[in-house]
Amino acid sequence: MADEFMKGFGILVTAGLGWLVVAGWYKTPSFQGPQLLGTYPENPDFYTQIAMVVGEGLFYFAILGALAFWVLVPAINQAREAYADRK
Template sequence: MADEFMKGLALFALGGLGWITFGAWYRTPSYYEVVQLVNAPEGVNTVYGEIGVLVGDVLYWLMILGPLTFWILIPISRELRGSIGDDAAN
């Protein structure tokens, strides 16, 4: 159980740090504005800029779905599999 927690935590940390990094590069027009990291990308007119925006979005979803998978979905599936196995034994 501890290794699932660490895997989820690692995906959360890596996804969050990557999302903050790419968000700062492509989504923050000014550090004095209230809304940062969630703005629409501005001035992205190269292939590398588009790849950077895409990687930032992928890292955001990795930050959300990685811990959700390892902290909630995998333990629930193990519990369901165990309860189904217990019902078949009776």
């Protein structure tokens, strides 16, 4: 179980760091306003659009990847063990 925890934690940390970098660059217009949760630029160029897609992807990958290894994989393993014990 510790290896699943560390895989989920590694996904959460690395993808979360990537999201923080992208959000810091593109969603923080000033230090007086909202930081990391602001809005993206209104007229983004090509590279900003790519960064927006990557940033959103990293955010959802961090959340869903960690939940997959912390909840889904252990639940599947327990169900497999329960099914094997039932036979």
